[in-house]
Amino acid sequence: MIDQGHRVTSWPLVPGLDGAGVIEQVGDKAGDFMDGDRVLALFTPGDSSGSYQEYAVVQGKNVAKIPATWSLEEAATLGVCYLTGIMALGIAFKTPLPFIEDGPNSGLQPSSVLILGGSSAVGAATIQLLRLAIPDCKILATSSTRHHDHLRNYLGVDEVIDRNSSSLPQDAKQATAGRQGVDAILDVVAAGRAQRDIFEALSPTGPKIYAQVWTGDEEIVAPEGVNSIMFRGRDLPQLPGNQNIVRALEQLLQEKRYKLPLPVHHVGHGLSALEKALGLMRQGVSGEKLVVSI
Ligand SMILES: NC(=O)c1ccc[n+]([C@@H]2O[C@H](COP(=O)([O-])OP(=O)(O)OC[C@H]3O[C@@H](n4cnc5c(N)ncnc54)[C@H](OP(=O)(O)O)[C@@H]3O)[C@@H](O)[C@H]2O)c1
Incomplete structure (x- = not known):
């Protein structure tokens, strides 16, 4: 600002x-x-x-x-990180948020989500909110290795992935074994701008959602066939x-x-x-x- x-x-x-x-x-x-x-x-x-x-x-x-x-x-x-996490789930994914009175109560319930930027404030907030919203969802998250313990043992991420891994999409695919990828990617650090192969982590049989937070820069363009959505705190009035x-x-x-x-x-x-x-x-x-x- x-x-x-x-x-x-x-x-x-x-x-x-x-x-x-x-x-x-x-x-x-x-x-x-x-x-x-x-x-x-x-x-x-x-x-x-x-x-x-x-x-x-x-x-x-x-x-x-x-x-x-x-x-x-x-x-x-x-x-702010809580508000932005709510927007990620309620506006971009349109998932039910049962802990909000009169909040969204139906919608998409992805079986697996890859969060790019798990050690960012928005990432760490959203991991918790996603667990509350969809307890069975398999949560994968990227960060530097020094934050893996915090993500796995404190925030309860199912699979942590080194953000600098040269095989990041394959690492995510491997972690979702039978489904060959995740239902949705939540990019809270604009990682998809430089890391163009990240979309390969999406399951070919899933809803192929890529949700990106507004960072002040131009929207990241996703490949054809990927359902790309941008969200921001200012979307709040649209949320039930x-x-x-x-x-x-x-x-x-x-x-x-x-x-x-x-x-x-x-x-x-x-x-x-x-x-x-x-x-x-x-x-x-x-x-x-x-x-x-x-
Ligand atoms: N539009 C809105 O309403 C809104 C609201 C809030 C935030 N935002 C935006 O959302 C973004 C995140 O905000 P924040 O406050 O949560 O940020 P933050 O905590 O300052 O983010 C820093 C973290 O980003 C991680 N990171 C950076 N690049 C990465 C990559 N390529 N892959 C994985 N992790 C990466 C770093 O991970 P490591 O240290 O582990 O390497 C670091 O821990 C910012 O761009 C902010 O402007 C937008």
């Missing part, structure tokens, strides 16, 4: 979509929230509602209470039950059905630490979430 102006209509603007904190004052229509509640929120960039400041105003439907066992720094990492998704996250946290997707890297305190964190982000992040306390 800062470097490329995505979603910016005018400057100056307070950025920051993710964050967590303590409610200073509730408004008239804030539902059952109270002053002093520890909460996370989906913020909206702008003068008063971006998260890169000490005080921000957010809508009640975008706020979730945090269990006492969660730190604000951990909770601050949850919102969209007003309940943050409330659903609150419930999942309370019931301990959703975990911290990635470890937190606490970069520092104060507005000046934001510059440091943004610098680190520009260099590239690997399997962690950068957090600044303000």
Whole structure:
């Protein structure tokens, strides 16, 4: 947003979509929230509602209470990757999402999914949501080998694949033995732009779905016969039950059905630490979430 102006209509603007904190004052229509509640929120960039400041105003439907066992720094990492994972499943795959009140309750239930970018924030969030949505789905995910333990033993991925493997499509095919490939690929890191053979991992007898997150670049063109779909957080209004998704996250946290997707890297305190964190982000992040306390 800062470097490329995505979603910016005018400057100056307070950025920051993710964050967590303590409610200073509730408004008239804030539902059952109270002053002093520890909460996370989906913020909206702008003068008063971006998260890169000490005080921000957010809508009640975008706020979730945090269990006492969660730190604000951990909770601050949850919102956007959760929202994007919901879009991947609910909008791109059109799978049922039974944990969202009035959410999608019918649709595609792939028997296997290959997630490209399992150690990204969106990937780690979506792995958990996919397991909740379709418990029997065989989940394959790519990452650097140093994150394989986190993916396999913490997030419960069935088959982890080295993102640098020279035989990635074959590795995926082998892991799905009888079906000769996966029903769907979920690309949350635009891997398909450079890795053009990845589409060979799709089962010839399956629905051949390739879902790609919008990264700000042009859409990745899939080969003919592949059902390619792009999704993004801004698709939220199209999702049935969209007003309940943050409330659903609150419930999942309370019931301990959703975990911290990635470890937190606490970069520092104060507005000046934001510059440091943004610098680190520009260099590239690997399997962690950068957090600044303000
Ligand atoms: N449109 C929207 O609404 C929306 C919302 C959220 C995010 N996004 C986009 O989604 C993308 C992911 O966001 P994020 O915050 O989850 O990213 P992130 O956590 O910063 O992603 C970093 C991870 O990407 C992995 N990675 C990079 N290239 C890869 C490849 N070719 N194969 C496998 N893994 C690869 C790295 O894996 P290793 O370290 O294991 O190598 C690293 O862990 C970004 O482009 C972001 O802009 C879009």
